[in-house]
Every structure is written in C-alpha cells, then in structure tokens.
Amino acid sequence: MIALITGATGDIGEEFVKGVIGEVDKIWAVGRSEEKLESLKNKFGDKIVPVRTDLSDREDILRLCSRIEEEKPQIRYLINNAGTGKMAPVSEFSYSEIEGLLEINMTAATLLCREAIPYMEKGGYILNICSASAFQPNPYIALYSASKSYLMSFTRSLNVENSDINCIAVCPGWVDTKMLSKMHDGKKVEYPGIVTAKKVVDDAIRDVKKGKDVSVCSPYYRFMRFYSKVMPHSIVMKQWLKGIRDYI
Ligand SMILES: NC(=O)c1ccc[n+]([C@@H]2O[C@H](COP(=O)([O-])OP(=O)(O)OC[C@H]3O[C@@H](n4cnc5c(N)ncnc54)[C@H](OP(=O)(O)O)[C@@H]3O)[C@@H](O)[C@H]2O)c1
Numbered sequence: 001m002i003a004l005i006t007g008a009t010g011d012i013g014e015e016f017v018k019g020v021i022g023e024v025d026k027i028w029a030v031g032r033s034e035e036k037l038e039s040l041k042n043k044f045g046d047k048i049v050p051v052r053t054d055l056s057d058r059e060d061i062l063r064l065c066s067r068i069e070e071e072k073p074q075i076r077y078l079i080n081n082a083g084t085g086k087m088a089p090v091s092e093f094s095y096s097e098i099e100g101l102l103e104i105n106m107t108a109a110t111l112l113c114r115e116a117i118p119y120m121e122k123g124g125y126i127l128n129i130c131s132a133s134a135f136q137p138n139p140y141i142a143l144y145s146a147s148k149s150y151l152m153s154f155t156r157s158l159n160v161e162n163s164d165i166n167c168i169a170v171c172p173g174w175v176d177t178k179m180l181s182k183m184h185d186g187k188k189v190e191y192p193g194i195v196t197a198k199k200v201v202d203d204a205i206r207d208v209k210k211g212k213d214v215s216v217c218s219p220y221y222r223f224m225r226f227y228s229k230v231m232p233h234s235i236v237m238k239q240w241l242k243g244i245r246d247y248i
Helices: 011-023 034-044 058-071 095-119 141-161 196-207 219-230 233-247
Strands: 002-006 026-031 048-052 075-080 120-129 167-170
Touching: 002 011, 002 095, 002 141, 011 026, 011 075, 011 196, 026 034, 034 048, 034 120, 058 095, 075 095, 095 120, 095 141, 120 141, 141 167, 167 196, 219 233
Parallel strands: 002 026, 002 075, 026 048, 075 120, 120 167
Antiparallel strands: none
C-alpha cells in the first residue's frame, strides 16, 4: 500500500510525508531535485521511494503515469501538493512560465487523479492542495488563483463521481513556507491569518477522514470563503488589491 505525494520535498509536502508514513508501506515521493529527494529518504528511511519528475514537463508527467500502470501499486493516498506561482501581472509572464504553471497546478494533478483512481483502495484518499485564492479572482496572482479555482472545482466533482474514494480540496490561506517571500524592499511582508504547514496538514488529514470535500484550516479563511461567496467580486478584488499594494 502506498502514498504518492507530489512536491514531497517542499514544506507542506514534508509534513504530509510525516502525516501519512505510518499508514502505508511506501511513499512515492515526487520532486524535481534528486538531492532533496535523497535527503528526504535519509530523514524518513526506506519507506521513501524517490521519483524524480518535473511536473512542468508533460513527458515527465506521462512517464509517472506509465509507471503507475506498470507497477499497479495499491494506492491509499494520492496527494497532489506540488504547486507554483509568482506575484506579477500576467503580461510579465513568458509563454513558457504560463505553460509550466498550468501544467504543474492543473494538468499534472488532473492526470495523476485519472491515472491513480483505478489503483486506489476502497476508502482511499485524494488530497488536492488548492488555496484560499481559489475562492475569488486575485489580480497579480491571476494565473495561480485561476489554476487553484480549477483544481478546487475539479476535486469536488471528483469526490461525487467516486463514492468509494474521499477527495478533498485543501484550501489554506497563507502558510509559513519557503514559497512566501519574507521581505520586500527591506520591509517585513505581512501575511494575514498565516498558519504553519503542520496545521494545514493535520486539519486536511482529519477533514478528509471525516468525509469533507473542502478543508480550510483557519477561522480567518473560513470567514473569507463565506465573504467571497456573498460579496460582489468587484469589491472583494478591491480589498485584495489594497492588501497587496505595497508588494506590487
Ligand atoms: N505557502 C503558502 O502560503 C500556500 C498557500 C496556499 C496553498 N499553497 C500550496 O501548497 C502547496 C505546497 O507549497 P509550499 O508552500 O509547501 O511550497 P514549497 O515549500 O515551495 O514546495 C513546493 C513543492 O512543489 C515542488 N515543485 C515545484 N515545481 C515543481 C515541478 N516543476 N515539478 C515537480 N515538483 C515541483 C517543489 O519541488 P522543488 O523543491 O524541486 O522546487 C516543492 O517540493 C502548493 O501547491 C502551493 O500552491 C501554499
């Protein structure tokens, strides 16, 4: 029985490794860097199977899908955690940056779900790591936010289509990981409602086991989800812009 975790070398990814390692025989740890994967193996032992894959590269994604088909592992957890984004207007992204972002945040997660479902045990779990930015359009992280909205919507539908599997969209707000820039022009960047990676993961595992299809790990972002449902998005976007004006 295995867990397949993408972005296992990142901060939230490593917490997921810790969170599920006791429930499985092996963890297929997916990441780009051989060095980081090896150090994950040194830290967690022989249960870690390093799977070097660049999820911005379609051939690499398909190679991983073929490996699942060939080895036919019994999958208890699929955790699509790898993700990428940057704060900039869309006009400043190169075509290849746009393709790479959409490939990692949407296509890789989608193809891995499609590939893994036939090999998942009854009662298995799919956790797709989305973001609170999925709740509304967010100018200056437009691609990131739109890709996470896609993943959230996809995951909730998948959960209904597959009654034997529990699928959850994990939607944290700011999480204290190396993905966030800590300083801007010599000033500390403020992240409202920021939480630890451990809190995100503990809540996500608890929520998927309860049968929820969305996990939002702090009261602040649970309120923001409600707020962005009831308020016109033109207003919500203005407030977002006010919050980030010092950083763009
Ligand atoms: N931090 C936040 O505030 C926050 C908030 C909401 C949602 N999230 C989501 O949480 C997830 C994990 O992020 P994190 O904060 O833990 O960031 P992180 O520490 O930077 O981890 C990102 C992980 O994704 C992997 N990754 C990036 N590009 C990849 C590629 N092309 N192919 C394969 N793997 C790739 C990274 O591998 P390398 O080590 O090789 O780069 C790393 O393992 C992401 O989906 C992110 O969108 C984060």
